[in-house]
Amino acid sequence: MAKYITRRVFYMFITFFLIATATFFLMKALPGSPISSASKLSPTQLAVVEAKYGLDQPIPVQYAKYMLNLAQGDLGNSFQFKNASVTDLIIDRLGPSMLLGTQGLVLGVAIGILLGMIAALRQNTIWDYGSTFVAIIGISIPSFVFATFLQYWLAVEWKIFPVGLWKDGWVSSVLPSIALAMGPLATASRFIRTEMIEVLSSDYITLAKSKGATGFEVAFKHAFRNALIPLVTVLGPLAAGLLTGSLVIEQIFAIPGIGEQFVKSIMSNDFSIIMGTTLFFSAFLIVVIFLVDVLYGIIDPRIRLSGGKD
Amino acid sequence: MEKILEVNDLELSFHTFAGEVKAIRGVNFDLKKGETLAIVGESGSGKSVTTKAIMRLLPESSSEFKNGQILFNGKDLTKLSDKEMQKIRGKDISMIFQDPMTSLNPTMTIGNQIMEPILKHQKVSKTEARKVAVDLLRLVGMPKPEARIKQYPHQFSGGQRQRIVIAIALACNPQILIADEPTTALDVTIQAQILELMKDLQKKIDTSIIFITHDLGVVANVADRVAVMYGGKIVEIGTVDEIFYNPQHPYTWGLLSSMPSLDTAEAKLYAIPGTPPDLLYPPKGDAFALRSDYALKIDLEEAPPFFKVSDTHSAATWLLHPDAPEVEPPLAIVERMKKFPGSRYYEGTEGGTY
Incomplete structure (x- = not known):
């Protein structure tokens, strides 16, 4: 196990390095620079500013500098936010995004599992069709459309929750979290339904029944854990979906999260923030995927985590 | 001996998209305390379904008891609620898959x-x-x-x-152990070990066993009595010796003839021609008639009742009717019957060993 983890961590660093490199060069390939929009500056002034930030150097040199700083944990300073450090900017914005993402994921997966279980246990009844309907809605309606509906009915018409902004504490997070939860909810319910139906028809379930287990015990003690594997597989991509999904949701609800800052930075060519945020998202995803792999081994003892051949 | 399980006129159907499949069409047998009853028959003959019906493990949504009783210690299992059944499963009756x-x-x-x-x-x-x-x-x-x-x-x-x-x-030391082909998926050396184990354990905990198999070699090894199933019905039932050495139903003849043995001189192994009946449209008469070389005209029109051969042995074939013509069973069967006192081909002296 320890060997496996060491190995995985090594690969995680390589992945991270490749992503950083690719993002850096892709960004440099775009036209414009953080200061090119400041048209009030004269060419001489521009040259001075470029020299100050090292933007006049050849791109490989800039790359080497950036990577050296990155290795020391320094993500550089922002161009648009008065030279604030990118690390501080991201940490400042992290709270709301993490709260929304986590709430959305937990809510969506929990309700999704519940719906999927009900659908599988009451196959071809009104329960099953109802759950399918919810899943289809969740998959086919984009989260931003759903968000606007929530805003209109729950905030504007019924005034239960704030329309947007991050001023009223936790209550502000409810609507965006629900909007984010719809995707994972739909995915989880479909995966659990299909897998539960398959598992419930397997031999070991018949054996469990022949021991005198009740329907509840059969479903939750025997079937559920075996039906989880496919869902766990898509949890990684689901988490990714939530992160990218939150870009749009944070815009709609005017929430000061990472996503909202990310979009702004792209518009103003703020290199260091784009790099910083991308790298942060990547690191997050890489860790989530690693955790998913570890989770496999916990759920299913047949999936051994080993170091492989020496 | 005390009867522990009695299956009376059991009829069970599956509702499928194609229509009603009459998987069990009037099955009768009983199980005595401490004995091993083997149920043999080819795939689709209803042997597994019968035992799953006893355990009530068939999907409730698509299967239906049409008629009959399954009496376990006087209780009719077909009438029990799920809750009551859960208390019996695993405790009084359990199953090996x-x-x-x-x-x-x-x-x-x-x-x-x-x-x-x-x-x-x-x-x-x-x-x-x-x-x-x-x-x-x-x-x-x-x-x-x-x-x-x-x-x-x-x-x-x-x-x-x-x-x-x-x-x-x-x-839980069950009173009945149902073994649904417990050795089919194992290789031969392991098969023997598992069979020995089951026989040993049966002695130790004094349980009755219903043993489903299509392997007649296994039957000879473990069973006290044998029920032969075909097309959702039991066609012949008797003690092991009666079924192996004095079989009466043409299907049992076919089964026994298709079992390889060391003393048959024939190079080719016998196979029963044709395919099992479609239980969506079960045949009117004897289900085996169309595949049988010994079918009578009445076999196609009316299902035969059980004729008693001895107190422990009966078979559902018109050949046992007093008016039926005398037919000569296949050679291999006649050879078997020669060893059985009480059969019409018996050659030894009464009471001899067989």
């Missing part, structure tokens, strides 16, 4: 799987249940049971897994 590779839960330690029925049906603590589980594993011949109880099914071989399945089935 065909494929040990798929019949254990892959994500649960085998200890927990063996302990489950004990904790469910007996008022014992977890520690005591674990002790019972270790004893059971030792009983079924698992080395180092204390250590292995913490392992998962994938860490065991096929034969070992079947031993575990047997341990689960025996956990």
Whole structure:
């Protein structure tokens, strides 16, 4: 196990390095620079500013500098936010995004599992069709459309929750979290339904029944854990979906999260923030995927985590 | 001997998209305390369905009891609620399945799987249940049971897994053990071990066994009595010797003739021609008539009743009717009958050994 983890961590660093490199060069390939929009500056002034930030150097040199700083944990300073450090900017914005993402994921997966279980246990009844309907809605309606509906009915018409902004504490997070939860909810319910139906028809379930287990015990003690594997597989991509999904949701609800800052930075060519945020998202995803792999081994003892051949 | 289970006129159908499949069409048998009854027959003859019906393990949504009773200690199992049935399953009647590779839960330690029925049906603590589980594993011949109880099914071989399945089935000392082809998925050397184990355990805990198989060699080894099933019905039932050495139904003749033996000189193994009947549209008369060389005209029109051959032996074939013409069974069968006192071809002296 320890060997496996060491190995995985090594690969995680390589992945991270490749992503950083690719993002850096892709960004440099775009036209414009953080200061090119400041048209009030004269060419001489521009040259001075470029020299100050090292933007006049050849791109490989800039790359080497950036990577050296990155290795020391320094993500550089922002161009648009008065030279604030990118690390501080991201940490400042992290709270709301993490709260929304986590709430959305937990809510969506929990309700999704519940719906999927009900659908599988009451196959071809009104329960099953109802759950399918919810899943289809969740998959086919984009989260931003759903968000606007929530805003209109729950905030504007019924005034239960704030329309947007991050001023009223936790209550502000409810609507965006629900909007984010719809995707994972739909995915989880479909995966659990299909897998539960398959598992419930397997031999070991018949054996469990022949021991005198009740329907509840059969479903939750025997079937559920075996039906989880496919869902766990898509949890990684689901988490990714939530992160990218939150870009749009944070815009709609005017929430000061990472996503909202990310979009702004792209518009103003703020290199260091784009790099910083991308790298942060990547690191997050890489860790989530690693955790998913570890989770496999916990759920299913047949999936051994080993170091492989020496 | 005391009857522990009685199946009377059992009829059961499956509702499918194609229509009603009459999988069991009037099955009668009983099981006595401590005996082993083998149910033999080809795939689709209804042997598995009959036992799953006794356990009530068939999907409720698509299967339906049309008629008949399953009396267990005087209680009709077909009439019990799910709750009442759950108290019987695993405690009074338990089951061993065909494929040990798929019949254990892959994500649960085998200890927990063996302990489950004990904790469910007996008022014992977890520690005591674990002790019972270790004893059971030792009983079924698992080395180092204390250590292995913490392992998962994938860490065991096929034969070992079947031993575990047997341990689960025996956990509450059931009165009836249903073994649904328990050795079919195992290789031959392991088969013999598992059969020996089952015979041993039966003596130890004095349980009755219903043994489903299509392997007649296994039947000869384990059974006291044999029921031959065909097309959703029992066509012949009797003691092992009666079925093996004095068979009456043409289907039993076919089954026995298609069993390879060391003393038949023929180079070619006999195969019953044709295919089993479609139980969506079951035939009117004897279901085997169309595949039988010995079918009479009446076989196509009316299903034969049971004719008694002896107190323990009866067969559903018109050939036993007093008006039926005398037919000569296949040569291999005649050879068998020569060894059986009471058969019409018996050659030895009365009371001789066979």
